[in-house]
Amino acid sequence: MELFFDLVYVFSIIQLSHFLLAHQDWLGALEAATLFAAVWWAWNYTAWATNWLDPDHASGRALMVVLMGCALLMAVAMPEAYSSRAGLFAGAYVAMALIRAGYMAILFRGQRMGRNYAQLCAWSGISGLFWIAGALLPEQRVWLWILAVLLDYAAPYHGFWLPGKGATPMESWPLRGLHLLERNQQVFIIALGESILLLGGMLVDHALDTGIVLAATIGFCLIVSLWSIYFVQLTEEGEHRFAHGSDHTKLARAGLAYAHGVMVCGAIVVAVAIEMMVAHPLDTVHVPTALVAVAGPAIFLFGSTLFHRVMSQGMRPAYLAAVAALALWGFVAVKLHLAGLWLGAGVLVVMAVLALSGRSKGTWG
Template structure:
């Protein structure tokens, strides 16, 4: 008898990510870039709220496409064509982001409706029987969310915030109002796809360094600041991919198929939201400070730099909690610790804040890894224990 928690076959869905999905993820790079631009153009709480709201409604549908390709592999010309239409819709969404609250809201709403329709059609036509039933239960909630996003495109001011906030709220509560057990979660593909999204988002922090240096004279202090920025991007990469990426996949794969949907939603859809917002805000902070590292940072810049890393660790805390991974509290402590570096940038210099941020974040990750090694936890990136063979005697 086959094991109950064995990985479902690739028939209908996928076990690993396809090159077409990687092509699809290029749109996400542009989305992250546009959201970073929104914050850097007018840094502050209002811009942060706009970024959080726009990314919220976009992330829900983008994650929905991960669920889609997990169930429906793009193996036919019809499926690929519909997926490319959805990709076009996401690209228009990204184009509309910078002025979504000041003139391009209707384009944003229409593109969102298109993305939603393609998602529903592909699931309904090509999904498995159980997934089709599940998505039909989900369809009314997605339709209401899309209608609210479209309605917000016709309005301005507080009405627009209410419409788009209502759409986001509808997305958040919908998994609690329906039975999502009909979806098949192929853990290897599902976790790999979300990991690729995180890599794409981290890539934006690298791009932000280059963009922030456009036209600047290359000097020793500037190169040192660049090194700190790259080091921070590396620490964020290591914090997730050092152990959590692999452990998350193992935890999800260990569950029986019908029991995977809820932890998948909590661990990857919900928990990755603050994590990805954190990357966006951190990238904005790097972009705003990188060329002026020897000067004091504004409150908005300093808060974006450290607050973004804090949000990243907070997302990891929720991720570990949702999938019952070891030591979620360590990421919560790290989130609080890195936020304490904000005054360094405000009252001293930006490079000092960045250096302290890298040191604290790195220390938090290293301490967690050492604790994992002592607990005999292993991953592909952590060293395996050496087998000591007894010396032969003559």
């Protein structure tokens, strides 16, 4: 049932990629980031909920189907989320949040978990006011929705504190860390799958000349490098920490809810960068293309750094050095008026070096 639920996020990630492709400016990037934050948080809270309910029970299945329908409506509304379908996007997101939290509060009524979800529901209702207000006020929409996102993401770190109720302690949210880690791995695979879908679509729609084939090869190898860094260098580290650690809830909040979201966001931006480079492999690089090409891997590596920091209490300087190298290469590509192929090749070299030289355990030299 959980895998079936994830199917709608294949479509959601495609919609996010297409939105960013259609809005290649600073405002578009800000709007896309806000949409992604909502999409990710809706998936994240649902993944956490399945730690405490049985998604294969009849009522659990019914809840998952309803939530899946809400997520589908969010994805459908995404292309016009800041125009004609703002109400549909905000309404589906708020409904998803309130239905999920309300169901869990009722299911566990009289128990500590019921109180926890009642307070989460209250926070969802507060942020929901800003989501709905943004849908009703076009001129302030993006800022109201950013405020709503900040409230949603800040809530867990404040323990869903409410006047007269206090906060919900971390130890009152016991969960199966390894199961939640597996769920995050699955959604990361979905994000990489979006890159494959976009790359394949480009090859179907274009003549396979030398430039296209070379750009596609670079794009494919870039996808492989992300997979390698994630599953070879980070996954074993996370599994080991969850298998031997006792603070699963704290680890999952920082390492999965937040750090994984950043990594998934980076993978989506990489998919957009690959499509842009494959579409115009021999054209001179302009600032938007360079920014997207550099930002995708950099966001992914920033999330990877956060994940490693949470799981091992250490840093991987090579990741931060790679971000600096990517930024420098993007600047050079624009200044020297290089073709998209050269931009992509440089990005691939940086990511391939990380993928080939990294180790699943230990530190970087």
